Amino acid sequence: MTQRDPVQAAFDTISNYEGPPIEALFDSEPDRLDRMVLEAAGIRMDMSKTHLDKDLVGFFTELAEAADLEGRRKALFSGEIVNPSEGRAATHVAERGEGANEDNEIAAKLRQRMRNLLDAIEGGAFGEVEAVLHIGIGGSVLGPALAVDALGREGTRCDLRLVANIDGEAMDEALIGLDPETTLIVAVSKSFTTTETLTNLSAALDWLEGAGMEDPYGRVIAVTANPEKAIEHGIDETRILPFADTVGGRYSLWSPVGISIAMALGWDRFEELLEGAAAMDRHFKLAPLTENLPVMAAFSDLYYTHNRGAETRAIFAYDERLRMLVPYLQQLVMESNGKSVTADGEPLGRPSSAILWGGVGTDGQHAVFQLLHQGSHLVPVEFLAVTENEDSQDPRQHRQLLLNAFAQGAALMTGRANDDDAARAYPGDRPSITLLMQRLDAATLGALIAFYEHRTYVEAALLGINPFDQFGVELGKDMARQVDDPEQRSQFDPSTRALIEKAGL
Numbered sequence: 164m165t166q167r168d169p170v171q172a173a174f175d176t177i178s179n180y181e182g183p184p185i186e187a188l189f190d191s192e193p194d195r196l197d198r199m200v201l202e203a204a205g206i207r208m209d210m211s212k213t214h215l216d217k218d219l220v221g222f223f224t225e226l227a228e229a230a231d232l233e234g235r236r237k238a239l240f241s242g243e244i245v246n247p248s249e250g251r252a253a254t255h256v257a258e259r260g261e262g263a264n265e266d267n268e269i270a271a272k273l274r275q276r277m278r279n280l281l282d283a284i285e286g287g288a289f290g291e292v293e294a295v296l297h298i299g300i301g302g303s304v305l306g307p308a309l310a311v312d313a314l315g316r317e318g319t320r321c322d323l324r325l326v327a328n329i330d331g332e333a334m335d336e337a338l339i340g341l342d343p344e345t346t347l348i349v350a351v352s353k354s355f356t357t358t359e360t361l362t363n364l365s366a367a368l369d370w371l372e373g374a375g376m377e378d379p380y381g382r383v384i385a386v387t388a389n390p391e392k393a394i395e396h397g398i399d400e401t402r403i404l405p406f407a408d409t410v411g412g413r414y415s416l417w418s419p420v421g422i423s424i425a426m427a428l429g430w431d432r433f434e435e436l437l438e439g440a441a442a443m444d445r446h447f448k449l450a451p452l453t454e455n456l457p458v459m460a461a462f463s464d465l466y467y468t469h470n471r472g473a474e475t476r477a478i479f480a481y482d483e484r485l486r487m488l489v490p491y492l493q494q495l496v497m498e499s500n501g502k503s504v505t506a507d508g509e510p511l512g513r514p515s516s517a518i519l520w521g522g523v524g525t526d527g528q529h530a531v532f533q534l535l536h537q538g539s540h541l542v543p544v545e546f547l548a549v550t551e552n553e554d555s556q557d558p559r560q561h562r563q564l565l566l567n568a569f570a571q572g573a574a575l576m577t578g579r580a581n582d583d584d585a586a587r588a589y590p591g592d593r594p595s596i597t598l599l600m601q602r603l604d605a606a607t608l609g610a611l612i613a614f615y616e617h618r619t620y621v622e623a624a625l626l627g628i629n630p631f632d633q634f635g636v637e638l639g640k641d642m643a644r645q646v647d648d649p650e651q652r653s654q655f656d657p658s659t660r661a662l663i664e665k666a667g668l
């Protein structure tokens with residue numbers, strides 16, 4: 164008789180489990196709030212409005228054991244190869260001082276180099292710097308965009324403009340009102356081969372040259388894991404900030420990629436961001452699985468994809484400062500876990516990560532929440548809110564903001580019957596998680612981002628996925644090159660050829 168694969172057996176149990184509605188769990192589990200509200204690094208996660216009951220948590224614990232989650236967690240922090248397809252470790256935790264000693268030291272040295280350059284800039288080495296034009300795409304821009312948008316509301320030390328898209332409209336907009344004499348260019352690309360970034364860098368250099376600048380390259384700082392390529396592009400070694408190639412693009416804001424964060428918010432805030440992330444690292448590393456925020460959140464994610472067939476999950480931040488969180492997390496989660504093969508190259512054979520979408524509250528309530536309450540799709544929702552009001556704000560607004568966030572979670576769960584009119588009935592029993600933070604400072608934001616990183620890692624570990632490669636993006640890049648070549652173009656399909664012809668390309 165062949166032994167059943169214990170991971171598959173645990174997934175089968177989870178997929179076939181039929182538990183009670185969420186509301187009933189508050190009666191059947193009197194200690195529910197104690198067990199399902201977890202707190203770490205300034206984040207309070209309330210999971211009591213999910214279907215995870217004691218049995219399910221037990222089944223997930225069995226799955227974690229079968230998938231050797233604790234071993235995977237240890238492998239991440241000890242710098243072992245966790246990205247087998249590229250034969251690499253993933254050392255973003257070392258950027259926060261929580262990796263293997265050797266990796267921590269490498270990261271600390273590169274951070275010191277970043278600090279020295281920052282001191283030189285602030286000391287006037289580049290003349291007066293009023294603005295920074297940060298050029299990068301994907302993981303080379305989304306972190307700085309999120310951090311500075313969230314934390315720079317009360318003023319920044321320089322005017323930070325970000326440009327990612329290869330669309331000239333994006334560059335035109337980013338340059339509005341900038342003075343070439345007082346603008347520094349920060350070109351960020353892990354590979355330094357990304358078409359968008361290199362094309363935008365050339366456009367920015369032309370802009371400097373067009374303004375009569377004698378040495379446009381002298382105004383460029385490059386951040387990359389491939390310094391040779393940056394040198395090939397004409398950037399002087401002294402203005403290159405390298406980072407380790409074991410730091411994935413979507414995990415890189417902690418590395419010198421964060422120089423724009425440090426320039427806009429100051430070095431101390433950048434360090435606080437790292438410290439907050441390190442606090443979450445320690446929690447993830449040490450807390451037992453059932454008290455561990457990233458682990459329990461991943462259990463919930465997998466329950467809804469495997470048991471309830473949820474294809475998406477939504478995140479709504481009831482805080483305007485977190486409006487960039489969803490785009491940031493979309494890359495983190497979907498580029499990491501949107502895969503159909505396991506780390507061993509076998510077909511996955513089960514749903515991978517859910518599609519992540521969302522926005523901010525209360526805006527979403529007046530646009531897409533209809534579907535959340537009454538649509539035929541089950542969408543687990545995550546609400547984020549910050550209890551402390553900023554001094555400058557009207558407390559009435561903040562009060563309403565929070566009340567709305569909490570009411571939505573309650574409404575999704577309880578629903579409301581209407582025997583006379585089905586269109587006015589709310590089925591209820593719809594799950595949500597609420598993440599509550601007392602304040603949104605650099606440390607809490609760091610912890611929040613690290614929480615999502617580790618949750619993504621746990622999901623990958625349980626699914627058997629390698630979350631650190633992204634081969635899915637390569638085919639489109641390749642075809643974009645081919646389609647630009649008249650000879651290869653003729654081999655394309657009739658629809659694509661007609662589009663190219665119509666656009667006159």
Ligand SMILES: O=P(O)(O)OC[C@H]1O[C@](O)(CO)[C@@H](O)[C@@H]1O
Pocket residue numbers: 300301302303351352353354355356357360412413498633636
């Ligand atoms: O930092 P780079 O090498 O320019 O890459 C930018 C982005 O492009 C991707 O490689 C996808 O094409 C992302 O993983 C990455 O964050």
